[in-house]
Amino acid sequence: MELIFRPxxxxxxxxxxxxxxxxxxxxxxxxxxxxxxxxxxxxxxxVGTEFRMRLPLTxxxxxxxxxxxxxxxxxxxxxSIAEIVRIKAVDLGRIQGKRILLLRLKCCWSVIRCL
Numbered sequence: 818m819e820l821i822f823r824p825x826x827x828x829x830x831x832x833x834x835x836x837x838x839x840x841x842x843x844x845x846x847x848x849x850x851x852x853x854x855x856x857x858x859x860x861x862x863x864v865g866t867e868f869r870m871r872l873p874l875t876x877x878x879x880x881x882x883x884x885x886x887x888x889x890x891x892x893x894x895x896x897s898i899a900e901i902v903r904i905k906a907v908d909l910g911r912i913q914g915k916r917i918l919l920l921r922l923k924c925c926w927s928v929i930r931c932l
Contacts (some may be wrong), residue, residue: 818858822846 820826824843850857853873859868881892882901902920910917 818860821858835860 824841826842836871840857846856849870855871857869857871859869868877880895882895882898883894884891903921904918908919910919
């Protein structure tokens with residue numbers, strides 16, 4: 818049964834450059850394994866074949882920060898967040914009519930304000 822996961826395997830009678838290969842099960846298995854999962858095959862002649870995929874529960878439960886923006890809700894994984902900063906009104910400014918956040922530039926605030 819493991820032959821189905823070999824690269825280039827096809828059960829089609831004719832194979833061309835653009836058709837006859839179907840879903841490449843070697844790629845499917847590779848992606849499942851990258852997620853620390855398993856894929857198992859069970860088959861019975863005349864009955865059918867069953868593919869069972871097992872993925873870690875941690876894929877469904879991740880730490881994230883909920884962000885609401887323009888009426889839409891997003892969840893950003895905490896592993897993608899480098900820093901969270903609490904800002905004050907004094908940290909906000911405008912340059913050429915656009916709102917900006919001054920972060921770690923306190924020494925330059927008077928210069929920017931003069932622009």
